Amino acid sequence: MKQIFQVENIKCSGCANSVKKNLKDEFGEVKVDLEKNPREIILDIKDEDIAKLKQKMKTMGYPFCSEELNTIETIGTKAKSFVSCAIGKIDK
Numbered sequence: 001m002k003q004i005f006q007v008e009n010i011k012c013s014g015c016a017n018s019v020k021k022n023l024k025d026e027f028g029e030v031k032v033d034l035e036k037n038p039r040e041i042i043l044d045i046k047d048e049d050i051a052k053l054k055q056k057m058k059t060m061g062y063p064f065c066s067e068e069l070n071t072i073e074t075i076g077t078k079a080k081s082f083v084s085c086a087i088g089k090i091d092k
Helices: 013-027 049-062 071-090
Strands: 001-008 030-033 039-044
Touching: 001 049, 013 030, 013 039, 013 049, 013 071, 049 071
Parallel strands: none
Antiparallel strands: 001 039, 030 039
16 A cells, blocks of 8 residues: 655655665665655555564664654764765765
């Protein structure tokens, strides 16, 4: 079923490329909407796989907006997102 999730820290096409590339093998095609704020990812996913997606996104530095993060986690995910973004810009 197609679902939409709002995520933090996605700023540009480099971020979007990282998300698409890192999720493709496990979750299939992912659309990243850079026009909306907060940014949204759209993909076909079963409800039972959402927790796995949520963890994968957080690992890349792009947590769901609905996720409650403490200060250390917030700083950590922002730092990870910078790295993911840089990789996404290189891997075009």
